[in-house]
Amino acid sequence: xxxxxxxxxxxxxxxxxxxxxxxxxxxxxxxxxxxxxxxxxxxxxxxxxxxxxxxxxxxxxxxxxxxxxxxxxxxxxxxxxxxxxxxxxxxxxxxxxxxxxxxxxxxxxxxxxxxxxxxxxxxxxxxxxxxxxxxxxxxxxxxxxxxxxxxxxxxxxxxxxxxxxxxxxxxxxxxxxxxxxxxxxxxxxxxxxxxxxxxxxxxxxxxxxxxxxxxxxxxxxxxxxxxxxxxxxxxxxxxxxxxxxxxxxxxx
Numbered sequence: 001x002x003x004x005x006x007x008x009x010x011x012x013x014x015x016x017x018x019x020x021x022x023x024x025x026x027x028x029x030x031x032x033x034x035x036x037x038x039x040x041x042x043x044x045x046x047x048x049x050x051x052x053x054x055x056x057x058x059x060x061x062x063x064x065x066x067x068x069x070x071x072x073x074x075x076x077x078x079x080x081x082x083x084x085x086x087x088x089x090x091x092x093x094x095x096x097x098x099x100x101x102x103x104x105x106x107x108x109x110x111x112x113x114x115x116x117x118x119x120x121x122x123x124x125x126x127x128x129x130x131x132x133x134x135x136x137x138x139x140x141x142x143x144x145x146x147x148x149x150x151x152x153x154x155x156x157x158x159x160x161x162x163x164x165x166x167x168x169x170x171x172x173x174x175x176x177x178x179x180x181x182x183x184x185x186x187x188x189x190x191x192x193x194x195x196x197x198x199x200x201x202x203x204x205x206x207x208x209x210x211x212x213x214x215x216x217x218x219x220x221x222x223x224x225x226x227x228x229x230x231x232x233x234x235x236x237x238x239x240x241x242x243x244x245x246x247x248x249x250x251x252x
Contacts (some may be wrong), residue, residue, distance in 0.1 A: 006038065009189045009213060010152065014160050016211065018135040021163065022170045023209040024072070025180045026063070026094070026110050027201035029056025034203075041114040043084075046061025059142050059204035060093045067206050068098050075099035080162070081107035083176035087125040090204070091174040108158040111176035131196050140172035148182065148192040155183040173209070177201050180209075187212030 033040040033050040034148045042049040052060070075098055081091035083105040091103045117126065126143075133140040138149040155175075162171060174181070177200060185195040187209055199209060 003202055010156050010162070010186045010191075011159065011211065012213070014156060016160060016163060019163065019211050020167050023159075023162075024077075024170065024172045024206055025183065025201065026054065026060075026090060026172055026174045026176065026206045027180055027203060028082075028084075028086040029204040030043050030057040031056055033086070038119050038184075039114045039120055040084075041111045045119060046084040046086070046111065048085060049233050056203065057089070057093065060090045061097070063204045063206050064097045072170075072206075073172070075101075076170070077175065078104070078166065078169050078171045078211050080104045080109065080158075080171060081113065082104045082176060082179075083107060084110055087174045087176065091172075094172065094174070097133075106158060106159070106173075108154045109173060109175040109179055112178040113127045113146035114140070115146070117143055117145065135196065137191050148195055150180055150190040152182040152195070153160055155179050156186045156229070159183065159186070161248040180207075184209060187211050187213075188221070226228050 029052050031040075031050055032053050034056075035053050038050075040046045051098055060104075064073060073094065077092050077094075077098060078148050079094060079102070081087050081103050087109070088103070094100065095103055130142055130145055133142045134148040138152075139147045141147050173183070175183075177235070178195075181195050181198045182192060184198045184207075185192060188198065189212075190197065241243055
């Protein structure tokens with residue numbers, strides 16, 4: 001792993017000074033694994049199993065319809081999605097509602113690999129210990145969990161690749177809580193060790209991803225309870241899950 005992913009302003013170091021495209025992030029809806037509070041982060045377990053629950057399908061449908069009605073997501077939107085079933089099913093709902101023709105699968109958007117915690121019911125305190133380890137050392141692999149720095153590396157390199165491939169497009173990234181949080185961390189110019197300062201994505205939330213190294217609007221005091229709650233059933237009304245976004249400046 002390149003040591004630059006331990007530093008601030010990772011994207012600038014990779015040559016990104018401004019974004020040529022507009023990016024949206026969608027966290028998958030409530031999954032079957034969420035229902036029983038089970039970790040499913042290995043490809044062998046998550047690519048073909050542990051899809052969306054009925055609640056998750058409803059969450060995603062509601063969020064996507066809202067952004068389609070606003071013209072934020074259109075048939076011209078380009079969808080890149082984690083290949084895990086819960087993300088693919090979320091992306092498929094977007095495709096069906098918006099009329100997008102295809103979904104491009106990305107291993108780089110997979111959930112964080114949770115190592116020895118896989119297929120276990122994880123206690124809240126374990127998550128807290130993992131995040132504290134991240135803050136102390138972004139290369140930490142406590143319990144065999146994929147390091148925060150490695151997650152940031154793969155999503156940041158994906159951003160570079162997308163910027164090289166597309167121009168003036170709206171791109172929807174369908175992923176999971178940690179990768180989206182790490183990507184926003186990189187966009188905010190923060191090192192991976194500070195990812196818990198980024199507001200967590202709610203289930204089925206659609207959020208614009210902007211390059212804003214000096215903008216602290218996405219930062220908030222670390223609230224481990226709120227982060228843990230975001231991994232379980234959300235009590236936030238579905239219709240409030242997505243923030244207000246202006247229509248695309250690119251007209252696509």
